[in-house]
Amino acid sequence: LQxxxxxxxxxxxxxxxxxxKFDRPAQLHLIWQAFDAFYEQKKFLPRPYNEADAGEMLFLCxxxxAAAPEKTRLPDIDKDLVRLFSFQVEGNLIPITGFIGGIAAQEAMKGMTSIFTPIRQWxxxxxxECLPDSDSPFKLNKQTCSARGSRYDGQVVVFGWPFQEALLRQKxxxxGAGAIGCELLKYFAHIGVACGPxxxxxxxxxxxxETSNLNRQFLFHRQDVGSKKSEVAAKAAKSFNPALNIKAMCDRVGGDTEQIFNDSFFENLDGVTNALDNVEARTYMDRRCVYYRLPLVESGTQGAKGNVQVVYPYLTESYSSSQDPPEKSIPICxxxxxxxxxxxxxxxxxxxxxxxxxxxxELANQFLDDPRGFFERVDKMHAGQKAEMLASVKRVLIDDRPSNAEQCITWARMRWEENFNWQIxxxxxxxxxxxxxxxxxxxxxxxxxxxxPLTFDANDPTHTEFVYSASILRxxxxxxxxxxxxxxxVEIATAQQPPPFVPKSGVRIAINDQEAQQAAQNGVEGKGAHRWQSDDLSRSLFTVAFRRWPLPGVTPGFSQIEA
Known part of the structure; x- marks a missing residue:
């Protein structure tokens, strides 16, 4: 109950x-109430590093x-926290507002979908911990945190001008310029990283x-499809802050580009942020950062989940020092x-x-790109696995290859029958x-x-949409x-009369994961008698001329083979 x-x-x-910070929320709850009372009385916010305003905030707290119910009354008020709040409440930080905005957006989604539990309640x-301590060269006082009519004034109230000037000089x-890369660019441009001499x-x-990038990589738009991510993202980031000094590159990171990202390049950096989508590149960049003793900010996302790891030389472990436990997978059966x-x-x-x-x-394209190399790789497989691989390629390129759109619809209709009737x-x-x-x-x-089991119904949109979508993809x-x-x-699909279902005898269906794995192993060992010989497959395939080219906007992972 809310x-x-x-x-x-x-x-x-x-x-x-x-x-x-187990006790911190109760302290902040009281301080925010005092802040509301302060504004109601004064009609202005507590001023940065103004001791009189801080004293008034403490008095209100x-x-x-004292007037709070006994069960919610605090035994002690954190006076240092009250003063710090008063000194900095006039400031604002783009990363914090982005974080709070993300929380608010998720709460709105919870309210609209009724799927996840909302925050209960404060x-x-x-x-x-981000603020400089007493040993830091970045001192916080009325002089260093005063406004100068700059776009960074809200940030300066919190961290001071010496810190801001250091940000402007950073390299x-x-x-990576994907979803995380776009976010990093937005925040770097807004807070002033690399925006000075x-x-x-x-x-x-x-x-x-690609078209599929547009829903989550917000720096890109429809007219950018086909352009290089780094170039478009750099241009968009510069529109946020024209003072941003940015160099866009289109090179992968790895051993084959160390002549580009060489000693001189890394030794002039202040830090690295990873916005990558594969572990191999992440571990490579981790090794480079360890070698050159550079800070690394590593991050990743999966659905609504996200992670950030800050790696700092001589203070934290490196990214490769530990590994996440394996993700829970759904049993095959x-x-x-x-x-x-x-x-x-x-x-x-x-x-x-x-x-x-x-x-x-993908298998068909691997064969067409390099038949000799494909056969060499296949020959190293178990007999059953080899047979399955070669039979799959033959089905795609010869046996099941459609010649017109009507055959694609027929194929889709049979797949519906197979998945929603016959298998059940x-x-x-x-x-x-x-x-x-x-x-x-x-x-x-x-x-x-x-x-x-379902019976195909031309009036059921879930039935027809499966056939419609599958035929187009095919x-x-x-x-x-x-x-x-x-x-x-629908007219073509309805005209198809699937053959009557005849149950197969001797078919074993696994009822647990162990049986499913055993069945898969038996399949690998037992298909040797039915394998296609490599030379026969080669002669069959090379009697047909194939030509391929990419289609714009096609789902990633697709390959096209011209009929």
Whole structure:
């Protein structure tokens, strides 16, 4: 139950995000109430490093605390925290406002979707550890934190001018211009990193912008598709702050580019930020930072989750010093036969997509790009795995290769029947709805939910959309112009009469992950008798001329083969 605001103020419930500051939220709750009272009385904010205003804030905190209910009354007020709050409350930091904005956006999504639990009920965030301590050369006082009519005045109130001037002179290397890279550029430009004499941001990314990038890489727009990420991102960042000194590069980081990112390059840097999407590049940059004794800010995202690791020479461990535990995976048998949660269906759909459109096309293109090298790699595989690989390539390039859009629709209709009728009926043939275990319990119980085969219905949009989308993807895969008229697609699909289902005897369906792994191993060992010989496959494929080219806007991972 969420309390109304007046009641929640008097009887707060805090969300603790940092257990090293367990008592901090209660102190901040009181200070913010005193701040509201201060503004109501004075009609202005406490001024930076004004002792009179800080004294008034402390007086209000003591007054409010004395009037608070006994169970929420603080035994001691943190006077240093009150003074620091008063000194800096007039300031503002772009990274903090971005963080709070992200929290607010997530709370709005929770309210609209009713999926995740909202914050209950007060959430206070501070990062006081970022402030310079008494030993720091960046001193905070009325003189160093006074406004000068600069775009950085709000930041200077918090960190002072000496710190700001140091930011302006910084030289940093941003590796990657994807989703994280765009965010880093935005914040660096706004806070003034490399925006003064001697400062420079180096940005590198070898990739070009794709349509799929636009929903989460906010510096890119529709007209930028096909352009280099680093060049477009650098131009966008400079529009935020024209004083930004930035150099865009299109080189990958690795052993083959060390003549570009050489000793002279790294020795002139102040730090590196990774915005990469693969572990190999991350560990390479980590080694370079360790070698050149440079700070590294490592970050990554996965769905709604994110992580940041700050690596500082002689103070913290390096990125490669530890590894995350393996991600929990969904058991194969659950995914294929006994899904019971929404994440199972999502992963099933992704696996189906890759199995139909990504992996077969990649294998075919590997063969077409380098037949000799492809056969050399395949020859090193187990007999069954080799047979499966070669048969897959032959199916894609010869046996199942469509010649027109109508055949793509027919293929999609058969895939619907296979996935939503035949496979379910085979599962129910092996495990009938009334089956019981050896212990007398119902087989279909608990996490095993009895499925029901579907019959294709042209009036059901979920049925027709599967066939429609799959037919278009199939056509794009072979560079065939697809039929995009939904009515026409449904008409062709409805005219198809799938062959009657005949249950297969002797088919073993795994009921746990161990059985699924054993079945996969048996498959690898038992397919040797059915393998395609390399020379036969080669003669078959080279009788057909293939030519490929990329289509703009096609889903990443697709390869196109012209019919």
């Amino acid at each position: 309390l109304p605001l007046p009641e929640a103020i008097k009887d707060p419930e805090f969300l603790i995000s940092d257990f090293a 003591e007054k409010l605390n 959430f206070y965030f501070d990062a006081l 940093w290397f941003i590796v 001697g400062g420079c941001l180096f940005l590198t990314d070898m990739d070009s912008i 659950t995914l294929k036969n006994f899904p019971n949660a929404i994440e199972h269906t999502i992963q099933w759909a992704r696996d189906l997509f890759e199995g139909l459109f990504t992996i077969p096309a 009926r085979q599962l129910l043939h092996n495990f009938p709805a009334d089956q019981v275990t050896l212990q007398g319990a119902k087989f279909w119980s608990g996490s095993k939910r009895c499925p029901h 056509a794009q895969m072979y560079n065939i112009i697809p039929i995009v008229d939904l009515t026409k697609v």
